[in-house]
Amino acid sequence: MALSEAQEQVLRMRSAGMTRKKIAEDLGISLDAVKDRLRRAKQWETVTPGQAAAMEVSGLDVSNARHGWRVVQHEDGSRDSVFWKAEEGEEENLFIEALQDALSEYRGMYVPQVSPVATDDDTLSLYSLVDWHVGLLAWAEETGENYDLAIARDVILNSMARLIAATPPSKQCVILGLGDLLHFDGYEPTTSRSKNFLDADGRYPKVLKTAVQMVIATIDMALRRHDTVLVRILAGNHDDQSAVAVGLALSLYYDGHARVTVDDSPSRFWWFRFGRVLLGATHGDKAKMRDLPLVMAHDRPYDWAASTYRRMFTGHLHNERKIEEGGVIVTCMRTPVAKDAYHSFERYRSGRSVYSETFRSDGSEAASLQFNL
Ligand SMILES: [Mn+2]
Numbered sequence: 111m112a113l114s115e116a117q118e119q120v121l122r123m124r125s126a127g128m129t130r131k132k133i134a135e136d137l138g139i140s141l142d143a144v145k146d147r148l149r150r151a152k153q154w155e156t157v158t159p160g161q162a163a164a165m166e167v168s169g170l171d172v173s174n175a176r177h178g179w180r181v182v183q184h185e186d187g188s189r190d191s192v193f194w195k196a197e198e199g200e201e202e203n204l205f206i207e208a209l210q211d212a213l214s215e216y217r218g219m220y221v222p223q224v225s226p227v228a229t230d231d232d233t234l235s236l237y238s239l240v241d242w243h244v245g246l247l248a249w250a251e252e253t254g255e256n257y258d259l260a261i262a263r264d265v266i267l268n269s270m271a272r273l274i275a276a277t278p279p280s281k282q283c284v285i286l287g288l289g290d291l292l293h294f295d296g297y298e299p300t301t302s303r304s305k306n307f308l309d310a311d312g313r314y315p316k317v318l319k320t321a322v323q324m325v326i327a328t329i330d331m332a333l334r335r336h337d338t339v340l341v342r343i344l345a346g347n348h349d350d351q352s353a354v355a356v357g358l359a360l361s362l363y364y365d366g367h368a369r370v371t372v373d374d375s376p377s378r379f380w381w382f383r384f385g386r387v388l389l390g391a392t393h394g395d396k397a398k399m400r401d402l403p404l405v406m407a408h409d410r411p412y413d414w415a416a417s418t419y420r421r422m423f424t425g426h427l428h429n430e431r432k433i434e435e436g437g438v439i440v441t442c443m444r445t446p447v448a449k450d451a452y453h454s455f456e457r458y459r460s461g462r463s464v465y466s467e468t469f470r471s472d473g474s475e476a477a478s479l480q481f482n483l
Contacts, residue, residue, distance in 0.1 A: 288443070354376060462483040
């Protein structure tokens with residue numbers, strides 16, 4: 111007896127870093143079978159070549175024996191003998207491995223990014239993730255353009271990469287989910303309040319996971335351009351509940367990260383003062399654009415007093431509008447998402463963009479970048 115081919119194969123896959131669950135999936139065998147093969151294979155590892163040879167002639171299988179002598183009488187009169195004792199601590203090792211396997215999918219796996227060499231510490235850049243609607247499905251013959259999960263990931267992340275590379279290297283940046291990051295909010299593909307049916311690509315957990323991965327990819331790209339990243343995910347009318355889950359996932363993922371702060375406030379408004387610049391945002395499905403300056407003044411009276419340049423940002427309408435009211439510029443931004451059939455059949459024909467805004471702390475400068483898809 112020696113290491114069987116099947117045991118060797120499992121051992122090889124395991125040492126290549128695969129989890130036991132993945133090995134079972136790849137080989138089409140049960141998790142228990144993988145565990146058993148590994149256990150047997152590992153027992154052979156601790157056997158010396160002499161013992162292995164003795165066991166082979168004695169027909170002894172290490173995995174079935176706890177301890178004992180085996181003696182084999184050869185035809186020429188010679189004898190081979192071996193004393194076998196199972197290694198102690200094996201149970202504990204198996205337990206630790208089982209724990210590692212179980213947790214492997216949930217570990218905070220952020221990859222530390224190299225800090226940018228030179229950043230401008232007197233400016234702040236804002237990236238708004240406007241109505242990404244991850245999970246939306248569109249068929250080109252109906253709507254003019256195909257759209258699904260894979261296309262969303264590809265198109266949006268490529269646009270964000272180009273945008274981040276072109277944005278001034280401010281020391282601080284904010285990644286702001288402006289609402290409707292997800293197209294639908296649960297196993298039923300409907301809007302959460304009006305219960306309108308939506309064209310959805312994929313199961314809800316897959317959509318939620320993809321949306322989180324896309325925001326993580328965006329944050330990681332921003333970390334190569336900016337020294338610190340503040341993240342805030344606002345809820346919209348399509349993702350009331352999922353926005354909370356995304357915020358929570360991000361705050362756990364970046365827990366302990368020196369350069370990323372996740373603000374997981376459940377408030378529908380975001381406020382932030384950078385020197386004399388006061389910024390605010392909300393999805394835009396509830397308050398009208400014209401009402402937002404007064405909400406800002408009411409909610410942030412001291413920040414209002416300390417600021418000289420004030421901006422508010424919304425999404426929801428999927429087209430660009432800009433108004434100024436009471437000295438506050440309120441901008442509604444376009445989205446990078448394609449139209450679904452419902453919107454295509456109506457008169458909606460807005461273009462698709464991603465944006466960044468950069469502010470100087472004394473309020474003297476505001477630079478806006480817009481990349482069109
Ligand atoms: Mn909306």
